[in-house]
Structure formats: C-alpha cells, structure tokens
Amino acid sequence: MTPEALRVAIAEDSAILRDGLVQLLVDRGFVITGAVGEPAALRSSVAQNPPDVAVIDIRMPPTFTDEGLRLALELRAKHEGLGILLFSQYIETRYAADLLADDAAGIGYLLKDRVADVSDFVEALERVAIGGTALDPEVVTQLIGATRRSDTLSVLTPREREVLALMAEGRSNGAIAQALVISEGAVEKHVANIFTKLDLPVSDQDHRRVLAVLRFLES
C-alpha cells in the first residue's frame, strides 16, 4: 500500500455495488472523494474534490449505453494525470480501442467480476492511480482475437506474444515471470526482444512498455 492514501471517486449506478465498493476501498485504506450514481454528479465531484483515480461504470443513466466511456474520455482530457478505471459487466473491444486510442497510461478496463479477488482488484486500481495500465485478461483475449489477421505481431514468437499480452494487462516483469512460471531474467530477455522486433526506440523503459502495448492494441 502506498504511504499516502490514494483518493478515489466512484461513479456506479447500482447502489448495492457502489456501497460494496466504498466499503471495500475504505477497508483497504483508500480515501473516497465521492461515490455517485450518474455522470453529471461525478463531473462535479471530480472538479470540486480531485481524486487520484476515478472508478467509472460504463453503463449509466440516462441511456444506459456508454455514458461512462464518454465521461472517462472527457475527464481525461480535462484533468491531466487522473487515472481512470472503467468498470463494466461486459467487455467491448471497441470501447477499449476508444479508450486506449492515444495513451494507455493511467487507464484501466476491468470486468466487474474482478472485485471478487480483492487483492488483484486493489492492485490494479493502485497501478492505474500512479499512471500504469490495467487491462482485464478478457480485454486482452478479445483484442488478440480481433488482431489475429494483422501481421504486425507475426514477427513475435508465441512466448513473446504471451509476455506482451501480460504486459498489456499492466503486469510487472516479476508478475509476468510468476504467471508464466519462468525466471525474471527470461522475462527481461523476452521483453527486450519484443522491443527490438517491434522497432521501439530506446528510451525510458516504462514508456517503452506502454508503446509496446499500444502497438499490440493497434495492430
């Protein structure tokens, strides 16, 4: 947990879920700056009491379609450095593509089910709050499915693609090593290969990871 408590705003129209989230996050030592049920309320809450990260349900009143997504894009444009964790019952590839269109930093897109694994969820939220990425494995699967025909990634070996997929979820090298049951050194080698093969410039490592993920998503 971070030394200074992270500040979280929640927009979720289901009262049961909203209360549950507040309970869970308070329990984990987060500060809740606002817990609201519709887009306009979040907009003013964020303006008055800026959080580090906003958890936003995609389907909200009035039309229950993609209000949350549009709100997320709007808040990102207005408040620099605000982390956004979109929260949804379903994964829509198009939404993910819209959201990640120019920058995957400080973006998360998770299925609501993920809150059941409290630690993973809290970890993902923290990652997004400090400018990282957290994509649901489901999102990644769908994106890989959607991009199978493209040959941008065909230069990668299957193992490298696995590593890239986990990177896209926002995992660290350590977490990737754990997930694939290989050494951290092996992961570093794969990551370096991915950078080379995808022709990514040598620069700040974190930024390169984000670029690799974007390349992966764009392809």
Place this chain on the structure above:
Amino acid sequence: MTLVTEDGEAPAHPEDEPKHKTVSLGVTDEQVIKVKELARRVLREPFTRRPWSELAFWMVSGVLAAVSLVIVAATMIAGIWLIITFVGLIIIALSLRIARGIGRFQRGLAHNFLGETVEEPNPFVRRPGFFGWLQSALRDRVAWRSVAYLALKLPWTLLGLYVAFSLWWDAFVGLLNPIFWHGDGNSGPMWGLLQNIFLPNRITGGDASFGHTFGLFVLGLLAFFAAPWVMRGFVTVDRLLIRTLLGPDPVAARVRSLEQARTTTVDASAATLRRIERDLHDGTQAQLVALAMRLGMAKEKLDDTDHVDLERVRELVDEAHRGAKEAITELRDIARGIHPPALDIGLEGALATLASRSAVPSELNFDVRDRPTAAIEAIAYFCVAELLANVAQHAHASRVSVSCAQSGSWLRLVVRDDGHGGAHLSTVGSSASGLAGLTERVHAVDGRLDLVSPPGGPTVVTVDLPLSA
C-alpha cells in the same frame, strides 16, 4: 263552465275529435309534410350547385377516360403484340404506370367535383434494379385495378352521356323553344331523348304549331327537373366504381395491417428482451458481483494470519448471505416475467394467484369454456398483473374486481376498481412495461384495450382478446 246533463256526464264536444283524421282524402299530416318536402327538393334541385358539378364531372372525367383508355388500350395491345420480343413487357409495364397515374387523376377529379374522398391506395413499391422495376410494375395491383376501372368507366360514361346529357338537352331545347319559336315551321332541332320518344319526327315533323311548341315546353320542364336525378344515378354508380377500384385494395390493406402488427410484435419482443437484460444487469448481476466481493473480502480477512477480525468477517458473511437470498428472489421475479409458471396450471389458476397476491382486496370471476392459446393466456395474465399493479399504485382503491369471460371466440377481461379515477393511457404507464406497452401487446394480436376512468372514479379497463392468435 261545465254544465252537468241529466245523466251526469260532461257534454261531448265534437271539436275535441282529432282533426287530422278528417282532413283531406285519408292522408295524414306527416305524409303531406313529406310530400311537400319532396316536391320542394325536386323543384329546388336544378338550382343548387350539385347537379351542375356532377354534370361537369361527367363530361370532364368522361373525356379523360376516353382518351386514357385509348392510350392504355393501345399500349397494352402493342405490348401484347411485341411480348415475344420482351420489349412488349416493358411497354405493358409503362402502360400500367400510366394507368396508375390516370387512376390518381380520376380520384382527384372525383374529389374536386363530387367531394368524394377516396383513400390513397398503397404507394408503388419499386424493387431495386431494372428487372425489379419491371416486376413491380407488372405486378402492381393498383394499376391493374385502374385499367379495370377505365374499361368499365367508358361504356358507362357513354350511356350516361346519351341518357342524362340528352335529358339536359331536352330541357334546354324545350324550355327555350317558345322564345325561339319563329312560326316558320322550324322550331329547333329535335335531338332530345324525350322528343324522340314522345314527339317523334314523323308525327310532329316540321309542325311548328302552338301545340307542338307547348308540348316541347312541358317536356323540357319535366326533363329539367328529372335530369339531376338521372344524372345522380349514373354518378352514384361511378362513385361506387371509384371507391372499389381506385381506393385501397382490401387485400393489400389487410396485408399492411398484418405487417404493422408483426412489426409491433417484433419490437415488443425486442423491448421485452432488453428489459430482461436490464433487469438482469442492474439486479441480479450487480447483486452477485457485490456478493462475490464481500466473500472475497471475508476470505482475505480470514487469511490475515496476524489478527483475524472475526466480528468483521461475520458481518461480511451476513451481508453476502442476505445478498444471495435477494439475488434468488430477483432471479425468480425475472423468470416469472419471462413466463409465469402459474400459467402452466391454466389461466384461471394463474389469475386467481394474481388476485390473491393483489395489494388491494380483490375478487375474481372466471367464465371461460374453451382454453385460449398460450400466447393469449400470457397476454391476459400480463394485462391483469399490470392492471392490478396500477390499481395498487395509483388508484387509492379499496376494492378491485377482475372478470374474465368468454363471448364467442373472444376473451373479455374487465378490471374495475373503486378508486379516484382520472387515469389516462399516457400517464398510467409511461414505460414500455406500463399500460402503453400492454396496449401494444394487445393490438399485436388484433385485440382492443379500452380505459374508462372519469375523475372521481370508478376506473374500468376492458381488454378484448381473440381466443387464438
């Protein structure tokens, strides 16, 4: 003053007898009034606008019908001649397109001259591509009906022109005859129908006597007052032709209404699916996610080896338990919304269940001999469920009665409450699941829903459904 006679009875007054009995030749006042009325009408008719516009219509539409029948017949015959070369088909198609236009024009004439408003037939639906056009044009029932109209109209018009128009001519010649009687044996042309019948040339031939002229004048007068009615007879038949052949095709109208009903049904079922999805999404799914979250939190608390906060874990498990029970209830409600299990035991049992669950005390009368089809039973069930819910929510009623009775091949549901009334179709159910939604469902099976709800009550909703649909 009343004098009492010897035998104590009031004297009889002959004046007290009803007068009309004795008035003229056994005809009652009413009959006299009727005859006068008729005579007035006959005498006035030639001076009203109507017979003249009918005459104008007859001439204009007659000329037009002659010209258009010539065009249509000529192109048709040419088309049939050339049919072997395929160009024939195109010519016939073009001819039909023209016929449709002529039909529209004739309808317009009837509207302008006769005030006969005939509904527009179905518009021409053109399929894509040249062959699509050809096929649609050749199969255009409206156009074929226009052709039939023209074919019937022309002989009728000619007959009308001869009979009715010549009556007008008789009137014209006869009435003007005294003025133009020069006494030179040439009293004007003898073209009229009546003259030919009553004053054939061989009898009157060239005779310009006073008797002859006077005879002509009387005949002209007769013709003048008879002509409007004869003309009207011809026009009435033409109106009938226009209505049946140039109006909407009854078969097509039925098809259109069925298409509308089908669209409503499809929309309604899409709306139902969407509502179920929404219910699942907002209710059960959210409930289950919250439940899993609480259990996840409880699990983590138990894993905390240093200090297990049993109190908190118990709270979380309690909440999860409550959530699970709520999710089960919600799921049951949603399932019941899709297909009420109560219907499996029949409509009567299902309605009895609904009535017993009603928040407002209710009674049910059920008198149905033949079992309706499953779809009708479901609609009847949802109607009663929705109406009872409305009564509970809006009516402030103390009693509600539900009756479900069969009359012939129809099922009639009546829900009556003693509440404060003032319900409207638009206000009672604004959402798709409300009364408006019910009305749509009922219309989709050709049923009816009537709402009578005067301010102060009572509110009576009557739903008629066919037994099978």
